[in-house]
Amino acid sequence: MLASRVFSLVGRRSISTSLCLRAHGHGVVKAEDYTLPAYVDRRDVPLPEVAFVRDLSAQQQALKEKEKASWSALSVDEKVELYRIKFNETYAEMNKGTNEWKTILGGVFFFLGFTGIILIWQKHFMYGPIPHTFSEDWLSAQTKRMLDMRVNPVEGISAQWDFDKNEWKK
């Protein structure tokens, strides 16, 4: 009655739109899935916020009813089914390794091999002939001259040559 008094005093337009909407049940925004607590399979979250299966089938609902009674009445299969309703993967399934490393390593080797193909292309199409100073004759003469000069005698090339036996040190 008080409300109708206010009504007549203030006029029809004063009732806010939101109040009208709420009266018809449109006032509340539907909660998006991502805003609700989520299930997660993680080693460090042993009891997730919600059960895995959200909408139970008739069978599962009957099982949930049976769960309310004594648990010793449940068969092993029923206990497993209850577990699977609550959880997605077991810890063993969660922690199981995969064969992903094979694909990764295979891919790595493949692309390294592709790099080699690039080198082949370069040698064939791009590089010119190597300088004559890399021929066998030149290298031998060059090496002898370096040894005669005693280049790097402490730890380098002359240190590796046995001047008495005239051969490389073993």
Add this chain to the structure above:
Amino acid sequence: ARGIQHTAVRQAHRKHEPTFHDKYGTTVLLGGVAMFSAVWSYVLTQLKIEWGFSPIGRITPSEWKE
């Protein structure tokens, strides 16, 4: 009948489809290694690229004075 249904649900849950890695992982690995070794053995030996290896232990010195 109900037991069979239960079993079916369980098996559908437990038996996860083999992934790409399960099916082809070994093949990809071996194929990649084979391709890699083939290409690089060719590059290192047949291609006549000057790698600049040390003469130590490799080159026999020969007379340079004329």
